[in-house]
Amino acid sequence: MVSTGLPVLPPSVTAGARRERCVLPGEAASVPQARRFVRQVLERWERGEYDEAGTLLCSELVSNAVLHARSEVAVELVDTAEGVLLEVTDDSAMLPVVRRHSREAGTGRGLWLLDQYSAGHGVDVTRAGTGKTVWALLCPEVQAGEEGADAALAMWLDQVEGL
Numbered sequence: 001m002v003s004t005g006l007p008v009l010p011p012s013v014t015a016g017a018r019r020e021r022c023v024l025p026g027e028a029a030s031v032p033q034a035r036r037f038v039r040q041v042l043e044r045w046e047r048g049e050y051d052e053a054g055t056l057l058c059s060e061l062v063s064n065a066v067l068h069a070r071s072e073v074a075v076e077l078v079d080t081a082e083g084v085l086l087e088v089t090d091d092s093a094m095l096p097v098v099r100r101h102s103r104e105a106g107t108g109r110g111l112w113l114l115d116q117y118s119a120g121h122g123v124d125v126t127r128a129g130t131g132k133t134v135w136a137l138l139c140p141e142v143q144a145g146e147e148g149a150d151a152a153l154a155m156w157l158d159q160v161e162g163l
Contacts, residue, residue: 018045018079024062026071026090034062034075034088041077042084049140050084053117057136060113061088068092069131083119084138091131095123 013019022037024030038058042051058075065073069092078085114121118136125132 013078013080013085019076021074021076023072023074026066026069026073028066030066030073031059031062034058034073037075038077038086045077045079045084047079047084050138053136053138053140054084054086057086057113057117057138058088061086061134061136064134065090065092068094071131080137082137083140085135086138087124087133087135089131089133093125093130093132095125095132 020037020041022034024033035055035058038054039051042048042054054077062073062075065071065088069090071091074087074089076087076089078087114136117139119139121134121136123132123134
């Protein structure tokens with residue numbers, strides 16, 4: 001295992017910024033619920049340019065929280081001057097780490113996806129009590145459809161080949 005080297009604090013949020021939060025149980029059924037929450041908030045805020053990055057990263061972060069933290073998961077979106085901030089909070093103090101997996105592995109892509117679909121990301125351990133908040137400043141207008149997710153996965157698989 002290798003340390004992520006992630007920054008500790010998220011971008012500053014101004015007072016009065018729009019924010020919405022939902023708390024979900026630490027179970028697999030929470031992943032699609034979290035995705036729907038993100039999609040609905042972005043639609044309400046008329047910030048559809050963040051939909052692909054938001055739903056993809058939300059799925060990844062909530063899945064990791066369910067798998068590793070085994071606690072309630074809070075998903076929060078904040079509309080900042082820099083863009084939309086996605087935060088996922090769980091009760092585990094265990095920080096994300098980069099792991100090397102085989103090409104066929106079903107896990108191990110989380111930090112790579114954060115690099116691809118966010119303008120910045122990190123872990124905040126200062127305000128979550130005993131747990132942590134993993135955050136990502138979402139990228140607007142990522143490549144759509146086959147060009148986006150499929151190209152990103154193909155690039156990741158090519159990088160894994162070189163490990």
